[in-house]
Amino acid sequence: MSxxxxxxxxxxxxxxxxxxDMRLRGNLRHATHTIRAKRAKAVEELxxxxxxxxxxxxxxxxxxxHLDHYLEQLEAAVxxxxxxxxxxxxxxxxxxxxTELVRETGESEVVKVKSMATQETGLNDALAEAGISAYETDxxxxxxxLGDDLPSHILVPAIHRNRDQIRDIFREKMGSWxxxxxxxLSDDPAELAEAARLHLxxxxxxxxxxVSGANFMVAESGTLVVVESEGNGRMCLTLPETLISVVGIxxxxxxxxxxxxxxxxxxxxSTAERMNPYTSTWTGTTDEDGPSAFHxxxxxxxxxxxxxxxxxxxxxxCIRCSACLNVCPVYERAxxxxxxxxxxxxxGAILTPQLRGVQSELDASLPxxxxxxxxxxxxxxxxxxxxxxxxxxxxxxxxxxxxxxxGQKTTIKPAKGxxxxxxxxxxxxxxxxxxxxxRAGQRLAARSRRLTPRRLPLPGAGKAWSDSxxxxxxxxxxxxxxxxxxxxxxxxxxxxxxx
Numbered sequence: 001m002s003x004x005x006x007x008x009x010x011x012x013x014x015x016x017x018x019x020x021d022m023r024l025r026g027n028l029r030h031a032t033h034t035i036r037a038k039r040a041k042a043v044e045e046l047x048x049x050x051x052x053x054x055x056x057x058x059x060x061x062x063x064x065x066h067l068d069h070y071l072e073q074l075e076a077a078v079x080x081x082x083x084x085x086x087x088x089x090x091x092x093x094x095x096x097x098x099t100e101l102v103r104e105t106g107e108s109e110v111v112k113v114k115s116m117a118t119q120e121t122g123l124n125d126a127l128a129e130a131g132i133s134a135y136e137t138d139x140x141x142x143x144x145x146l147g148d149d150l151p152s153h154i155l156v157p158a159i160h161r162n163r164d165q166i167r168d169i170f171r172e173k174m175g176s177w178x179x180x181x182x183x184x185l186s187d188d189p190a191e192l193a194e195a196a197r198l199h200l201x202x203x204x205x206x207x208x209x210x211v212s213g214a215n216f217m218v219a220e221s222g223t224l225v226v227v228e229s230e231g232n233g234r235m236c237l238t239l240p241e242t243l244i245s246v247v248g249i250x251x252x253x254x255x256x257x258x259x260x261x262x263x264x265x266x267x268x269x270s271t272a273e274r275m276n277p278y279t280s281t282w283t284g285t286t287d288e289d290g291p292s293a294f295h296x297x298x299x300x301x302x303x304x305x306x307x308x309x310x311x312x313x314x315x316x317x318c319i320r321c322s323a324c325l326n327v328c329p330v331y332e333r334a335x336x337x338x339x340x341x342x343x344x345x346x347x348g349a350i351l352t353p354q355l356r357g358v359q360s361e362l363d364a365s366l367p368x369x370x371x372x373x374x375x376x377x378x379x380x381x382x383x384x385x386x387x388x389x390x391x392x393x394x395x396x397x398x399x400x401x402x403x404x405x406x407g408q409k410t411t412i413k414p415a416k417g418x419x420x421x422x423x424x425x426x427x428x429x430x431x432x433x434x435x436x437x438x439r440a441g442q443r444l445a446a447r448s449r450r451l452t453p454r455r456l457p458l459p460g461a462g463k464a465w466s467d468s469x470x471x472x473x474x475x476x477x478x479x480x481x482x483x484x485x486x487x488x489x490x491x492x493x494x495x496x497x498x499x
Contacts, residue, residue: 005150008340015334028332031159034325038272038377045214046264047112055261060317062138063254064307070219070252071298077222081284083294084327088246089406090301093123097297098123098211098244099130105242107132107208113226113233114138115213116320117299119151119342120355123211133178134211135203137232139196146173152336152344153320155270160335163187178202190399200232210240210291214247215319217296220255223283224296227266227276237280243291247300251318262319265381269321272426302355308404313394315351317382324376324386330369340368346376350389351419357405357412358397364415367393393450398422442478449474 018024034154043049065068075085088094094117102110110127112134124134124145136145143158145149147169151157158166170181170192179202181195192386212233216225226233237243253259261286267273285294307313325331325345334418336344339350340362349366358364367390370376374384397405398421400414414422431438447453450471477485 005340005342007094008337008362009359011334011338011340011369012255012365014338014340015330015369018335018338019333021335022333023162025333027160027162028335030467031156032326032332035156035272036323036379039269039323039326040217042268042272042274046268049265052265053381053383056265056319056381057317059253059258059261061314062253064313064316065251067249067307070254071249073219074217074222074252075298077220078284078294078296079222081222083222083284083287083296086295086297088297088299088301089141091299092212094121094246094297094301095123095126095301098246099126099132101242101295102127102132102209103130105209106170107171107242107295109133109135109371110209110244111135111203111207111209111236111240112141112406113210113212113236114141115156115211115246116154116227116342117213117248119299120248121246121299123246135207137200137203137236138228139193139230139232141194143169146170146177148173150337151342152371153325154320154343154347155325155343157324161338163189163192166192174199189261192215204232204235204239206476209242209244210236212237212245214245214251215355216259217247218254218256218259219225221283223256223281225259226278226280227263228278228280229271229273229276231278234280235277236387237282238290242293242295243282244295244297246297246299248301249303250318266319266321269319269323269379269381273378304407305404306351306354309354309392312350312354312389314384315354315389316346317384318351319382320347322380323379323381327379328370329373329375330371336368339369341366344388346370347384348392350384350393353393357403358393358415359412361416364397367391367397398425417427439478439480442474443481445474446476446478449476470478 044194046052076086087098088097108131110132114136118124127134136142138157140156140158141151143161143166147161153159164187167185167187171183171185174181174195174298178201181199185191212226214224215227217223218225222248226237246293253262263275263279267276282290282294303316306316322345325336328346331345339345339348339352341348343351349369353363353366356363370387370390372387372390375385379385382384397415398418400412402409402411403409431441452471454470456471
């Protein structure tokens with residue numbers, strides 16, 4: 001993937017462009033509606049879905065509370081099984097470690113299993129700068145790479161492309177990366193898949209180094225787990241002589257038994273399957289079976305800072321199922337590229353600002369990339385309350401305050417452009433703290449209700465918000481006045497207000 005997320009505009013500006021792309025919106029609408037309908041049926045099959053959901057959240061919470069202990073246990077187990085563990089505090093260090101490990105093998109090519117962590121760090125670009133070619137082997141990731149594009153979905157990175165576009169990409173670009181696509185290639189899914197299979201088979205058989213992520217890491221045994229649907233992961237994990245896995249530190253679970261919950265909830269929430277077609281597990285190295293060298297790169301990159309936030313840390317429970325993207329009305333219309341991150345959609349709107357901070361214009365805009373409808377929370381298999389975290393992060397953007405950065409308590413300033421919002425919210429807080437002022441304001445609004453404009457005369461981004469919404473006309477009588485008129489002052493609370 002030669003593209004980069006650096007320098008991308010804020011979400012409102014990016015979304016303003018993407019929402020005008022009718023072809024993109026059509027592709028997204030068709031794909032997300034199809035996936036979420038299938039998911040709903042798969043989930044309905046389980047009578048204990050809510051119990052599984054609660055169990056997954058509890059398991060993740062317990063693990064995060066004792067993350068230091070389980071990481072040390074994992075390191076010891078991986079080392080005892082013949083693997084090597086490397087610790088990366090940020091993306092730059094992770095990329096440097098992987099680059100050096102590949103150079104030590106003397107190879108200049110690697111094959112990759114789909115990995116969100118390496119997208120997060122920009123590993124492909126870092127390898128390219130070192131003269132190392134990284135070949136994506138997941139079909140959707142291959143489409144994105146050949147098209148010199150960026151992923152736009154966690155599960156289906158090429159969701160923004162249709163079959164005609166994929167056919168054209170294969171015809172034009174596949175030959176420059178290896179085996180060319182047939183000249184008469186059509187947009188038939190079977191033909192497209194066959195062209196990709198033949199192209200990738202050469203990569204699998206020639207590769208000496210594989211790079212992967214992992215869905216889970218089992219602390220008690222040092223085992224890593226990858227679940228996938230195409231079989232490319234199995235090839236990348238077993239054929240190369242050296243395997244390098246880059247995994248976020250939050251992907252750990254204490255025991256094999258804990259996997260029972262997630263291997264039920266993840267496939268149903270992601271691909272709407274009862275179980276994943278391929279579930280690959282590996283523990284260290286074994287003579288004459290699989291890679292002879294295994295390296296695990298444990299990635300922090302802001303995760304321990306997020307862990308220090310008692311509200312925001314629940315984002316670390318995420319198992320990357322992408323269910324929240326498929327039900328989000330904002331994602332469906334704006335697409336994944338507008339989020340400017342490897343993590344699009346609702347989960348990206350809360351995870352990215354915690355990993356990268358809210359100092360940039362883009363990251364400060366992400367907590368606002370939501371209608372707060374709550375659909376994302378309803379489908380999350382580990383019960384992440386995304387709307388709660390969004391509101392929490394909005395407060396951080398507007399008010400600033402104390403956050404943890406690289407383990408140190410740091411005071412950040414409010415983001416630019418929110419002075420009016422701060423003033424309005426502080427005025428509202430003062431008003432609600434003074435019942436008499438609130439009552440006077442309500443009565444004034446009721447008496448002047450006929451003068452209420454349909455639109456608020458707001459400048460800038462506020463005008464766009466106001467232009468798409470009618471300002472509700474105040475009620476002719478406030479609830480407090482109604483209560484006093486119908487129930488009398490004897491039933492009222494302090495200062496004549498109902499309790």
